[in-house]
Amino acid sequence: MNVQASQFIPTNGRGAFRSGADFLANLASTPRSVFVDGERVSDPSEHPAFREAARQIAGLYDFAFAPENLDIMTYVEPETGWRALRCFQIPKTHADLAAKRVAAEKWAEQTFGLMGRTPDHVANFFTGYAAKPSVFAKSGPQYAERVVNFYKHLRDNHLYVAYAIVPPQIDRSKSASKQSEPDLYAGVVREVDGGIIVKGGQQLATGGVFADYLHISSIHPLQPGDEAYAISVAIPMSAPGLKLYSRRAFAQQATNAFDYPLSSRFDETDSFVVLDDVFVPWEHVFIYRDIELCRDQWWKTPSHTYGNHQAQARFATKLRFLLGMAKKMNEATGNDSAPPVMVQMGELAALASIVEGMHQAQEALATFDDEGVLWPSKSMLYAVMALQGEINPRMIDIVRELTGAAMISLPSSVKDFDNPEAAEDIARFYRSSNMSARDRVALMRLAWDFIGTEFGNRHQQYEKFYGGASFIVKMNMFRAYDFKRAGALVDRALTLPPVEGA
Structure with a gap:
């Protein structure tokens, strides 16, 4: 446990809540190595590349623990009697799973679905691990004990864990152990007193800049000989040798919040991870040199389904936001009731x-396994995930058609409103029948930031690969679908009795 996290240990018999101020104070006081624009950043809470996104995450904690939201965003953990964030709840009933969805939607609404790795995402993966300790126990009882204890540490202290679980794109034609250097992929290089040393690179730690811990493992298939890379560990962000290389920070490129209302606030950042001889104590080692367990942590526990059940709440919220923008833009131009527009809006709504x-079908069709653990429906989950990379760009294209030139014929910046001559023309020609020029420009700037800016285009790429490459997600769907039932229908059709006279 790092020193900064200890301030959140429940001490009052009900569980101490983590406020937004607590989160920001911890972020400021926990040194970390983040690199952006050639600069090493130790405190993301005040750096212009990360400051506003950090405040958005702080707002999530304030929202969750506000008295009026407690029953939605938290639950009383039977083991402790304390309140914990709903994302850490191991669902015992279908109603519990639905409650987790509602909480995920409420948090997603605070960021309009634009922050994909909020603290409830990886939390759900660890909740899935804790629901099935028997899977980890196959490698030894100590691994089951460690993963459950770490889950409880996260749960009871309301902590934020991010993950990096995909190897670098160096030479995907070769397995981890056959790369040109043995420590290009994240793996264990040696054992030391009290733990192990890990080294190598891993991607893509979305939100890692703001997290308390980073989960390092591999969701890519590993081959015999790759045992050194078959690990699952948790590393505090202050660990010596842990470095994050942020991609271009869109918030830093946003000149003002009027012209870039989304880029300036909701860029959670994606980071490449470099592990330079990072020490991991044994208590934070959940899988060690076990290829089978490294695979099974995703598929033989409900971790992948819990985490992506949360992710689909965010995606559904984001699409709802897109529909709301499209509707307001149609209303502004007066074509909201035009039949062709209604047809396109109907397709968006569909x-x-x-x-x-x-x-919601994932909850309605959720099933219990032989240990009594409730799993969201895999077929319903992977069906929508398999189509996510096609649904999102189709909806974006429809909105582009609806807006025409409106998003690219805007004034150059908010400063044009300060020029008396320009302001007079803008007020006359940029207004609509029901909106002032400034309000209409603000709406179109919002839409352009969602669709056309670097921030918006990152989101289109992100949604295409959110659940993994399309072939991986479709393979998951192939494994989840009940082909036996489908085939039985064909078998019955092939054995129909003869038709008299035919």
């Missing part, structure tokens, strides 16, 4: 409703 309906 696509968004498919995502929302499939999300």
